[in-house]
Amino acid sequence: MSAGARPYVVGLTGGIGSGKSAAADRFAALGAAVVDTDQIAHQLTAPGGAAMPAIEAAFGAGVVAADGALNRPAMRTLAFEDTAARKRLEAILHPMIRDESERRCRCAAAPYVILAVPLLVESGTYRERIDRLCVVDCPEAVQVARVMARSGLDAHQVRAIMAAQATREARLAVADDVVDNAGTVAALQARIDALHVGYLARAARAKGL
Ligand code: ADP
16 A cells, blocks of 8 residues: 555544543544554454464463453453563564554545554554544543542552553643543533544645645
């Protein structure tokens, strides 16, 4: 495929609970193609998933559930206790996620692509692949409250996850566009609607239209 045929790609990121999924859903409803690396990771480790043979070979049958999917609690415990195991898991999954997300971006039949990557700011490779970076942002206390309501984790556990992610300031420092999601879902959607108009124009310009 020629370089000119590459679609315009907007990276979408934000801390846990900031509202990335809600934002991505709105972009999708407006007609953008959404490529979500979390979703790809789940598909790779679902029953019959492309990563499962390599994961079983590396870690044994104990990390495979009866249905052939990744036994997530077992893998999480292993990866948490053993840094080398976590790195081995990442060495299997990350290249597959990168390749599959790249393929989906290239094949997207939409004016532009939203590439949703939770740890985009932390990862050099994804930043090289995007034309623009959109960060969903809200105060940390709001993130904690939303994740607690969604998941049943306690505040301490949510804060521990947030501590392993880039800081709010680090994300905002590299953002081209910021979606303030401290308000209502309707306000979030109105902001996405406005960004969508801009991304359509940028994508058209990039194509030379
Ligand atoms: P992320 O994908 O960044 O982890 P989500 O989009 O899943 O975040 O949002 C986290 C939780 O907060 C979800 O349960 C979602 O429905 C809820 N949520 C998102 N945006 C808002 C908002 N503006 N007001 C209230 N709840 C929201």
